[in-house]
Amino acid sequence: MTEAPQHAFDDATQILACALTGDSDAVASSFDAVVSRDGVVGAWDVAWCLAATMVGELPGSGGWTLEFPGIDDARYDKRWVARFVSAYVNGDAPTGEALFGAAIADGQLPDCLLALAGSTVATLRHRAA
Numbered sequence: 001m002t003e004a005p006q007h008a009f010d011d012a013t014q015i016l017a018c019a020l021t022g023d024s025d026a027v028a029s030s031f032d033a034v035v036s037r038d039g040v041v042g043a044w045d046v047a048w049c050l051a052a053t054m055v056g057e058l059p060g061s062g063g064w065t066l067e068f069p070g071i072d073d074a075r076y077d078k079r080w081v082a083r084f085v086s087a088y089v090n091g092d093a094p095t096g097e098a099l100f101g102a103a104i105a106d107g108q109l110p111d112c113l114l115a116l117a118g119s120t121v122a123t124l125r126h127r128a129a
Helices: 005-019 024-055 076-089 093-105 109-128
Strands: none
Touching: 005 024, 005 109, 024 076, 024 093, 024 109, 076 093, 076 109, 093 109
C-alpha cells in the first residue's frame, strides 16, 4: 500500500463524518478544500484512506478478486468505486492512479469521490449492524 500523510487521514475522517450525516454538499466541499490545498494528489491520498477504511484489515498477500455483481451495468461512479477498491485491496497503486486520471479526463472525479465516501459509510453501517 502507499503511505498517506496524517492530514489525509484527518481529511478522510472529516469527510466520513459529513457522509455519515448524509450531507453530500459538505462531503463535496471537503474534497474541494483538499484539492485546493494539496491538488489531485491530496484527493488521491484521501481516497486511498477511504478505501482502507472500507476494506478494513487486508487479508494476507496475493491477488484478490472482489465480487461486484452487475458492475458492468452500474453507473460510472459505482464502477469506478468498485475498481478503485479492487486496486486498493491488491496494492495496485498504478491502476488506482489510472482510474483517477480517467475520472478526471471524463469529468467524473467529483461524483466518483462522493460515491466512494457513500460506499465507505454504507460498509461501516453494514459492519455495525
